[in-house]
Amino acid sequence: MLRTPFRLLGAIVVIAALGGSGLCRAASNDASAILAKADKAGLAKSSRMKVVQTIHTPSGDVREFKILSYSQGGNEKSLTEYVAPNQVRGMKILTLNDGDDIWSYFPRTNRTRKIASSARNRRVQGSDFTYDDMATGKLAAQWTGKMAGTETIEGHTCQKLLVAPTKKGPRSYKKAIMWIDSADYALRRIDYYDEDGDLQKRLVLGEYKKIGGVLVPHGYTMTNLSDGGRTTMKIVAAQVNVDLPEDLFSSASLGK
Amino acid sequence: MTCRLAPVCFWALLSAWSPQTVAADEWEEDWGSEGAEDQTPRKVPGVAIHGSYENQLTGLALRAHGGGAKSAVLDSNRLRVDLEAKLSGGIEVRAAAVAQIFAGQTRVALRDLIPAETLDALIFEDARWSAVLADVYTYEDLYRIQDAYAVIPVGSAVLTLGKQPLGQGAGYVWNPTDPFTSKDIFDPTYEKPGVIALRATLPVFENVFIDAIAAPGDLEDWTAGGRLNIKAGPLTLAGVFYATRDAATDLESSLDAASGALEAGGDLADAVQTVEAKKVMAGGELIADILGARLWLEGAYNFIEDLAGARGDYAEIVAGFEYFFPFETHLMVEALYYGAGAEQKGGFYTFGQWSQVLEGETKMLGRSFLFESLDHPVGDFWTLGLGSFQSISDGSAAIMADATYAFAQDAELWLLATIGLGEPADFFGSSYGQAWARLKLYF
Structure with missing residues (x-):
C-alpha cells in the first residue's frame, strides 16, 4: 500500500524533474538568444570613438580624460589611446584575445610592456573600469544564464537576465544581472557581483544612437557601489565598421 | 649624423610642414557627422606643444671619509618641452628639449662618495692619489635636445630616424639585451x-x-643590430644580436697623467685611459603569463x-x-646575474x-642581485x-619606501x-641613504 504513493511521488518527481530541466533549458536558450540579439544590435565589426571619461572619486575629486578608442572583431581587439590630460598623453593600452593579452605603451620612454593577466581586475588609470571591463566583447560568448522576467529601467521595458561569466568572460565577477531592452535589445544596465556574491558595481548605459545600423550608447556610467565612486563615459564622436589598419592592434606598432 | 646635425634635421623636416598636411592630434580631426557615408577624417593644421616642469629636492646621507655622516642637500628644476607634428602620409615628427638647473650643495667630494677602505688602499699604494682625490663630483646644469626624430611609415614597416628613446627588454630594473639605455636602479x-x-620595425608574419x-x-663607437620578436600563443620571445663597443676606464693606470693634469690645472677627464673594445x-628574452603571473627571462x-x-x-641574465x-x-621580484x-x-x-x-661603464658592483617591490x-x-x-655578492642591501600622490x-x-x-665598503652600504621629493606638473 505504501509503495503506490511513493511510486507515484517518485513518478511525479521524475516527471517534474524532466519537465523542469526542459524548462531550465528553455530559459537558458532564451537568455542566450537575448544576449545574441543584444550582440547583433550593439556590436560592430570595428569602431573608432572619441570618448570623454570623467572620474568622480569617493572623496569628491573629479578627473577628466580624453580617449581615442578603437576596436575590431566585436572588441576581441581594442586599443585605447589617452589624448589628455598631458600627464598620460600618448599612453596606449592594447588588449588582444578578449583581454587575455594586455600591453601598455609609455611614450616618454618609448617602452611597451606586457601586463600580467592578473591585472585584469585592476582599475585603468584610477577609473571604475577594470581592464576586464574594457575587454568586454560578445555577451553571448562571455556570459551564460537564464531569464528572470521583465522590469522597467528608466522607462524602458527590459528583459532581466541572471548571468554568470563563461570561460571567455570576465574573471573579476562571480555573476551579474543584465537588463536588455525588449524593443531594440539595447543593453540598459548591468549589476556586477564580486567573488563573495556581493553587489559590487553597476553599469548604466543610455543615450543610444544608431550609427551604421549599430546601437551605440553615447553615455554610460559605472558606479562602484562599495566605495561610492563613479566613472562616466561620454562618446563625443563615433564611427562603426570603419577600415582600420591591421597593424593598429599590434604591440610592435604602439610606438607609431 | 652627429649630435649637432640632429636638431638641424628636425627643423628641416618641420619646414616641410604646410597647413594642409599637419594635424595637431587625432582628437582635433574632424570625423564628419556620425553615420555619414564619407568617414575620412579631415586633418586640422597645427603643431602640438606640451611638456612638464619638475622640481626635485634631494637629500644625500653620505659616509664621510673620516668617519661619521655627511649630508648634501640639492634641488633641481627641470623643464621639458615636447613638440609633435603629424605630416601627410602618416609621418610624425617628435622632439623634446630639456633644461635642468641645480642649486644647493651640487659639489660632492669624491672621497665622500667612495668608501674609505677603497681610498685608503689606493693612497697606501701611491700617495699621489690623495691629491687627485681632492676632486669633486659635480651636478652640472644641462641643456639638451632630449629627442628629435621622425616616424615614417613605409608600407608595412616603420622607420624611426633621429635622436629617439630606445629602451628595450622585458626586465624592469635591468635589461641585459639593451645596449643603449642604462637605468637608475631606484627610478628605472x-x-x-x-x-x-635609424630604427626599422618590419612585420614579417602575423606574429613575427x-x-x-x-x-x-661618434662613428667609432657605433652600435648596430636588432631583435626578432615572436608571439607564440601565450609566449612572447625575442632573439637579440648587437655589435657595439665596450668601454673600460683604467683610472689607476692613469695616475701619472692625472697628476700632471691636476698640477697644470687641466681637465682630469682628458688624462684618463679608456680601452674601447669591440x-x-x-641573447634573447622570453615572457610568459602563467596563472595570472607575468614571468620574464632576459x-x-x-x-x-x-x-x-x-x-x-x-x-x-x-x-x-x-x-x-x-x-x-x-608584487614584483627580479633577480640579476651580472658577469x-x-x-x-x-x-x-x-x-x-x-x-x-x-x-656608467658598468651597471653594478657585485654579480648577483635581487629586487623586490x-x-x-x-x-x-x-x-x-x-x-x-x-x-x-657582498651582502649589502637597500630598503626603499615611496609614496606617489596625484x-x-x-x-x-x-x-x-x-x-x-x-659594510661601508659594500655597494649598497657605501652610503647611509637618500631621500627625494619630486613635484611634477604637466602642461
Missing part, C-alpha cells in the same frame, strides 16, 4: 636622453616582426675583443615575475671599479610602495626614501 622608469639612430637599429655614435652581444652573452685592459667576455592580487597590491660586475678583494672594491660605475593604491590618488635591493589633474608628488645597509 624615468625618461632617458634619446640615442641618434624584426626591429633593426643602427646608431652611429663587443658582440647575443639574457645575453657578451663577447669582448681581446685587448689589453679590456673587459673579459661575460654573461648577464635577468629573471623576474609580477602579480596583481585581487585586493590591488602589485661584468666586480668582485670584492680584501673586502672592498677598487677605486677603478667604483669609477666605472660612476661613469610591493605597491598598493590607497584612497583616491595615493600609491604606497615598499621595495628592496640585495647584493648576494593631487591634481596633471600634477603629482613622489616621495622616496632609501636606506643603505651593510
